[in-house]
Amino acid sequence: MNYRKLGNTDINISEISLGTWQVGGGWGGNFDERAAAKILHEAIDGGVNFIDTADVYDDGKSEAAVGRLLKERSEQIFVASKCGRQISPHVSEGYTPEVLRKYVEASLKNIGIESLDLIQLHCPPTAVYKQDEIFELFDRLKEEGKIKHLGVSVEKVEEAQLAIKYPNVKTVQIIFNMFRQKPAATFFEEAKGKDVGIIVRVPLASGLLSGKMSREREFDTNDHRYFNREGKAFDKGETFSGVDFEKGLDAVEALKDIFGEDEPLAAWALRWILMFDEVSTVIPGASRPSQVKANLLSSALPALTHEQLEAVRAVYAQYIKADVHHLW
Template structure:
């Protein structure tokens, strides 16, 4: 495993991180908790030290699973979670009010079974609460020792500028992959210029960049990933398959799984610190971590980027 410093913090994070959205058992279909715990521990044993979660993932269930999995492993891992989004039945509510943030951080600490969160992130912007109020409360919580470093997720360049005028952030968590590259225009260059790390989510396109589908899949009713990731639409499917053909050729040259090509293209982009990737099983966790054992060449990165351009335009 390779490690890099996260932005202007002293956190040394693995270049492949573990995302745990799927482990909430409410978005990617039902997941067996014992398998989830085994997957997390395999990720740790494979050198992954960054585990990312959030309260709305299963209405706190993902955090509970992470908390159980890291018992006895706390010194080996960095825990990242989020604030500002919660579930109200089936609805996701954005709320960055001070009272909600304070409740959420304490609830997260309880579910995770830890004293301090390593990286606390604003999950989504909330236009109903002035950013100054949110930041003021977060700074209080940081001073109280609830978390070590502050990051943001899903912020555009304007919001990045606003929050960096108010306080220090060490990271952005953006949606980024071979199929989603909007941040390359503004957000990624801003982060590079201001030494803000990036933890990409959706690094394998919700599973499509694993190469395991030869036709658009029909997901179960409890698997809602196609509602969030648009890459399974018929109109882009054939172009996506062309990209996967290129990925297959490169994977074969390295005797590696296709998913590692997707992960390595992301993590080798300038400004990306960690490619967050989900895993439901120990086998997936070990395979994802293995991406850090080799690098794409400059020519291979260019070839993949050109193939990606044909899909995203």
């Protein structure tokens, strides 16, 4: 495993880490504590030292599973959680220092720790990024020892740019992959200039970039890849990165022609992200230990050639860019 500095913090984290949206349940499944434990331990066994969770993942069960992991391992493990998505309706008026403080304190209790290495605002409405009192809260929480660092998880590049105007924002979590290339074009340089860490989520476009899906694939009705393709439940950019499923499959076939069949397309998709030095870590999810192991292998792949990088840009330009680039 290779490690990278998390922005201007004093933390060095695994360049492939673990996101826990579907840990122990998979999309649409019931939470399985044993399955979650196996996935989490597989990640640590592979050199992962950074786990990203959230209070809304499986109604706190994901956070609790991370807490059990911390008690069972001796390695130093950095934990990031997120807050704000419990606010209902999820509107900017619901974001107050008092509400967010309660969420952070509940996460600490749920995980069983005294201080979070990183707390992130969980994709708040754009207007929240203009509320100074929200960001000032986290300075107080840091003074109290309840958090070490503040970050944001965003839907749009515009929100990332607004967030890093606050000096206490140390990280930005953003969707970035072969099908969502706008951050590299319009945000990475700015983040680098302020030494802000970039955490990449949805790196495989909800599994599209695994290269294993087909037009015959059926999804559980509780799976967001079934019910959220048009953004009926939350931002549609979280589902297949906002890419039309059929068009995405065509683009995947073009990517397979670039990389061949010796290694899974998923591994190359993760390795492509790691070609960007501004990225601190990538947090693919996993619903079984074998997926964790496969994801970690991507770090050992050779660097993409100039020709491969240009070919990926061409696929994006041909199949994807017109539909997604302007939206996020």
